[in-house]
Amino acid sequence: MAAKNVKVNLPEGTKIPVHIGMIMDGNGRWAKKRGLPRKLGHREGAQTFRTITRHAKNIGVKYFTVYAFSTENWKRPADEVEAIMDLFEKYLDEVRDFIEENIRICFIGDRSMLRPVLQQKMKSVEEDSRDFKAMTLLIAINYGGRDEIVHSARMLAEKVKAGELEPSEIDEKLMNDNLYTAEMDGDIAPDVDLIIRPSGEQRLSNFLIWQAAYAEYYFTNILWPDFKPKDLEEAIIAYSDRHRRFGSL
Ligand code: IPE
Ligand code: IPE
Ligand code: MG
Numbered sequence: 001m002a003a004k005n006v007k008v009n010l011p012e013g014t015k016i017p018v019h020i021g022m023i024m025d026g027n028g029r030w031a032k033k034r035g036l037p038r039k040l041g042h043r044e045g046a047q048t049f050r051t052i053t054r055h056a057k058n059i060g061v062k063y064f065t066v067y068a069f070s071t072e073n074w075k076r077p078a079d080e081v082e083a084i085m086d087l088f089e090k091y092l093d094e095v096r097d098f099i100e101e102n103i104r105i106c107f108i109g110d111r112s113m114l115r116p117v118l119q120q121k122m123k124s125v126e127e128d129s130r131d132f133k134a135m136t137l138l139i140a141i142n143y144g145g146r147d148e149i150v151h152s153a154r155m156l157a158e159k160v161k162a163g164e165l166e167p168s169e170i171d172e173k174l175m176n177d178n179l180y181t182a183e184m185d186g187d188i189a190p191d192v193d194l195i196i197r198p199s200g201e202q203r204l205s206n207f208l209i210w211q212a213a214y215a216e217y218y219f220t221n222i223l224w225p226d227f228k229p230k231d232l233e234e235a236i237i238a239y240s241d242r243h244r245r246f247g248s249l
Pocket of ligand 1: 024025026027028029030068069070073084199
């Protein structure tokens with residue numbers, strides 16, 4: 001089923017966040033409420049992902065990062081993890097629809113633990129969309145913010161070991177420029193402006209912990225499969241009304 005384009009309906013003058021992070025949470029509870037298996041919740045959530053990604057692009061968001069699978073989600077029962085990985089495989093074919101929309105697709109996280117066929121598909125989607133400019137969609141799979149910071153530290157340690165870098169030269173910019181969000185062929189995602197979490201939980205769960213140092217947060221009780229384009233607009237309107245000081249006055 002193709003995702004539909006929905007008309008953007010935002011008041012004139014709304015400030016649009018450059019980078020939005022979305023924690024796609026609540027699939028399991030959505031299914032439970034209906035007496036369905038959890039994997040049907042994930043399937044429904046994947047539909048929402050397509051609709052909301054399109055809408056973010058139509059609104060004019062430049063970077064949209066979605067949390068699809070965390071480094072901690074391996075703790076779930078094997079059959080659920082497998083169902084999620086099957087869905088990724090299927091959706092990686094469908095995500096190609098976004099290429100028609102001029103959306104660049106990148107993946108963040110440690111891919112080495114994913115099925116080889118999945119890794120292959122991820123690489124090919126990235127290559128085929130690398131020149132698209134309307135929006136960059138970052139899909140976080142086997143992603144953890146702490147793992148990402150460790151990864152960056154390791155990259156820098158390698159450079160020190162090779163004699164290319166002095167420890168005293170390591171600063172916030174270098175740490176930032178070696179995160180997964182900087183591994184996009186020369187492009188580096190800016191800090192995240194707005195993090196949205198549906199499902200009623202009010203926590204980051206290891207999402208973009210470095211990049212979110214000055215993010216605004218928006219929480220809603222809606223479960224991800226029920227999240228609609230108008231809910232994204234409500235979050236952006238709330239963001240637009242906030243006064244970001246970044247430590248100054
Ligand atoms: C988010 O939905 C999807 C993943 C973590 C893969 P959940 O599966 O966490 O849904 P709830 O939180 O159990 O409702
Ligand atoms: C965060 O949701 C991860 C994703 C949405 C992919 P979780 O459902 O895993 O987070 P916790 O366990 O409630 O913190
Ligand atoms: Mg959850």
